[in-house]
Amino acid sequence: MRQIEVSNCSYIYQPGTINAHQALDQINIAIDAGELTAVIGHGGSGKSTLALLLAGLFAPSSGEVKIGDGRIPPEQLFRQVGLVFQYPEHQLFASSVFEEVAFGARNAGTAEDYLPVKVRQALETVGLDPDLYWHRSPFELSGGQKRRVCLASLLAIDPAIIILDEPTAGLDAAGRRWLKNLLRELHCQGKTVLWISHDMSEVAELAERVIVLERGRVIADGATASVFSCEEQLAAAGLEIPQSARLVRELKARGLAIPGEAVTVDGAFAEIAAYLGGDGSV
Amino acid sequence: MIEISKLGFSYDKQQAPIISGLDLTIREGEWLTVLGRNGSGKSTLARLLNGLLLPSAGQVCVDGLTTLEPDQLWRVREKVAFVFQNPENQFIATSVEDDIAFGPENLGYPREEIIQRVERALELMNLQPIRSKAPHLLSGGEKQRVAIAGALAMASRYLVLDEPTSMLDPQMRRAVLESLHFLHRELGMAIIYITNIMEEALLAERIIVLDQGRIAREGTPVEIFADQQWLLSMGLDLPQISRLSGMLDQAGYHQFAGIVDFQQLLETILCAK
Numbered sequence: 001m002r003q004i005e006v007s008n009c010s011y012i013y014q015p016g017t018i019n020a021h022q023a024l025d026q027i028n029i030a031i032d033a034g035e036l037t038a039v040i041g042h043g044g045s046g047k048s049t050l051a052l053l054l055a056g057l058f059a060p061s062s063g064e065v066k067i068g069d070g071r072i073p074p075e076q077l078f079r080q081v082g083l084v085f086q087y088p089e090h091q092l093f094a095s096s097v098f099e100e101v102a103f104g105a106r107n108a109g110t111a112e113d114y115l116p117v118k119v120r121q122a123l124e125t126v127g128l129d130p131d132l133y134w135h136r137s138p139f140e141l142s143g144g145q146k147r148r149v150c151l152a153s154l155l156a157i158d159p160a161i162i163i164l165d166e167p168t169a170g171l172d173a174a175g176r177r178w179l180k181n182l183l184r185e186l187h188c189q190g191k192t193v194l195w196i197s198h199d200m201s202e203v204a205e206l207a208e209r210v211i212v213l214e215r216g217r218v219i220a221d222g223a224t225a226s227v228f229s230c231e232e233q234l235a236a237a238g239l240e241i242p243q244s245a246r247l248v249r250e251l252k253a254r255g256l257a258i259p260g261e262a263v264t265v266d267g268a269f270a271e272i273a274a275y276l277g278g279d280g281s282v
Numbered sequence: 283m284i285e286i287s288k289l290g291f292s293y294d295k296q297q298a299p300i301i302s303g304l305d306l307t308i309r310e311g312e313w314l315t316v317l318g319r320n321g322s323g324k325s326t327l328a329r330l331l332n333g334l335l336l337p338s339a340g341q342v343c344v345d346g347l348t349t350l351e352p353d354q355l356w357r358v359r360e361k362v363a364f365v366f367q368n369p370e371n372q373f374i375a376t377s378v379e380d381d382i383a384f385g386p387e388n389l390g391y392p393r394e395e396i397i398q399r400v401e402r403a404l405e406l407m408n409l410q411p412i413r414s415k416a417p418h419l420l421s422g423g424e425k426q427r428v429a430i431a432g433a434l435a436m437a438s439r440y441l442v443l444d445e446p447t448s449m450l451d452p453q454m455r456r457a458v459l460e461s462l463h464f465l466h467r468e469l470g471m472a473i474i475y476i477t478n479i480m481e482e483a484l485l486a487e488r489i490i491v492l493d494q495g496r497i498a499r500e501g502t503p504v505e506i507f508a509d510q511q512w513l514l515s516m517g518l519d520l521p522q523i524s525r526l527s528g529m530l531d532q533a534g535y536h537q538f539a540g541i542v543d544f545q546q547l548l549e550t551i552l553c554a555k
Contacts, residue, residue, distance in 0.1 A: 043422060086449075169449060170367065170445065172319045172517060175320060176519070200452075242522055244522045244523075244525075244526055247526070247544065250548060251551060254548075254552060256551070269530065272530065273530065275551075276535060
C-alpha cells in the first residue's frame with residue numbers, strides 16, 4: 001500500500017528574496033507502508049527539508065506531498081507522521097518525564113485517564129523504567145536518556161509513519177546499538193520508517209532501501225546493495241561507502257575472485273573467507 | 283605540558299564523582315584521543331583542562347599554571363582552547379572575522395597585533411572567502427573551522443575538541459579533520475580529541491579509554507584496538523577494519539590479527555594466497 005507519495009515537489013526558502021534558496025528540486029518519491037528507508041546526502045542536499053515536508057511542517061512551493069489517502073487535513077497530520085528532529089533533546093520543555101511524553105499524545109486526543117498507559121508503554125519501548133523516570137525532570141538526564149524520552153514522546157502518539165533526522169548523531173556505541181534495534185523493532189511492528197543518516201555503516205546494516213539526495217534532487221533510489229554499488233556516483237555526492245564495502249570492491253578491482261558486492265562487515269567477511277578457502281571455519 | 287594529578291570532580295557531593303583519582307600527562311604537540319562510553323567522564327575531563335570546570339580534588343597544571351588560581355586561570359585559557367560539539371554554541375560576534383578577533387581582543391592585545399593574528403587565522407583555515415559572513419549562515423563544518431581559527435588567533439598551544447564532527451556530514455568532517463592535521467603537523471599544536479567515532483580515533487598517536495571517571499587503559503591505536511573483547515566491554519564500537527580483521531583472525535587466519543589500517547588489510551588479503 002502506497003503511504004507516502006511525493007510528486008514533482010520543490011521547496012524554496014525565502015522565495016523572491018535575495019536569499020532565495022532552492023532546497024528541493026522536483027522530487028519524486030513513493031514509499032509503501034512498512035518500508036525501512038534511509039535518506040543520505042551531504043549537508044545542504046535537502047534531507048532535512050524533505051523530512052519537514054513529509055511531516056507537513058512545510059508546504060511544498062510546488063508539487064504535492066500525499067500522505068495516506070491524501071485526505072488528512074494538515075493539522076491532523078501529526079497523528080500519522082511523527083518526526084524526530086535532529087538533536088531532539090534541545091526541545092525538551094516539561095518539568096517531568098511523564099508530562100514530556102504525555103504532551104503529544106494529549107494533543108492527539110488521547111483521553112486523560114488513558115495517558116498514563118500510553119506513556120508507560122512508550123517509556124518501556126525506549127528502555128526507560130517508567131517507575132524510575134516518571135517524576136524526574138528530563139533536563140537532569142544524560143544525553144542518551146534525553147533522546148529516549150524524545151522518542152517516547154513520539155511513540156506515545158503512535159503514528160504510522162516515523163521520520164527521524166540523524167537519530168544516532170552524538171550517541172555512543174551502546175546508544176547507537178540501542179537505536180538501531182529500536183528502528184528494527186518499529187519496522188517489525190509494521191511502521192513505515194524513514195531515517196536520515198550520515199553513518200554509512202549504519203545505513204548498510206539496517207536499510208532496505210536508500211534514497212540519495214544531492215542539491216535537492218534524488219540522484220539514486222533503490223535497494224541498499226545496489227545503491228552502494230555505485231561508488232563513483234556516491235563519491236560525487238560527497239558520500240563514502242563503508243570501509244568494508246570499499247575493501248571488497250578494491251579487492252575485486254585488483255583482480256581477486258570475489259563478488260565485491262558486500263556492504264556490511266559480515267558480508268565482507270563472508271566474501272573474503274570464501275576466497276581464502278572454504279567457509280571461513282578453517 | 284598539561285599535568286593532571288589525582289584529579290577528582292563531582293557536580294554534586296551526594297553523587298558518585300564523575301572523575302576520580304585521574305593522573306595524566308599530555309605532552310606538547312601530541313595528538314591524544316579520549317574514548318569512553320557516555321557518562322564515562324570524557325566531556326568533564328575536557329572541561330577541566332582549561333578551567334571551564336574546576337577540580338574538586340587534585341589539580342590541572344598547564345605549562346606550570348594551575349586552573350585553581352584565579353590569576354593563572356586566564357593564562358591557562360589562552361593556552362588551552364576549546365571547540366564544542368555543537369557549532370551553534372560558540373559564536374558571539376556578527377561576522378566570522380569579528381568572532382575570531384574576540385579572543386585576542388579580550389586579552390588586550392594592540393590593534394595591529396589583533397589584525398595580524400586574525401588575518402593569519404583566516405588564511406590558515408581558508409576562511410577568507412567567508413570572512414564577513416554572519417556565523418549563523420555558515421555550514422556546520424565552516425562553523426567548526428571558525429571555532430578552530432579562534433583558537434589559532436589566541437595562539438593556543440593545546441586544542442581540546444569535544445566530538446567536533448558528530449553533527450557534520452562526511453565531507454565537512456573530512457575538512458575539519460584536515461584542518462586539525464595541518465595545525466598538528468605544521469604548527470605543532472597539541473590536539474586533545476574526544477570522539478565516539480572509532481575511525482577517527484585511529485588518527486591519534488595515543489588513546490586513553492575512560493571508564494567511570496578513571497583511565498581504564500592507554501596506548502597506541504594498534505594496542506588499544508588489539509583487545510576487541512575488552513573494548514566492547516567498555517561500551518565502545520570497533521572500527522570496521524578492526525572488526526573484519528578480528529573475524530578473520532578468529533576464523534583461523536591469524537596473519538590478520540590486530541590490523542587496524544585499511545591498506546594493510548588490503549595488502550595482507552592480496553598476499554594471503
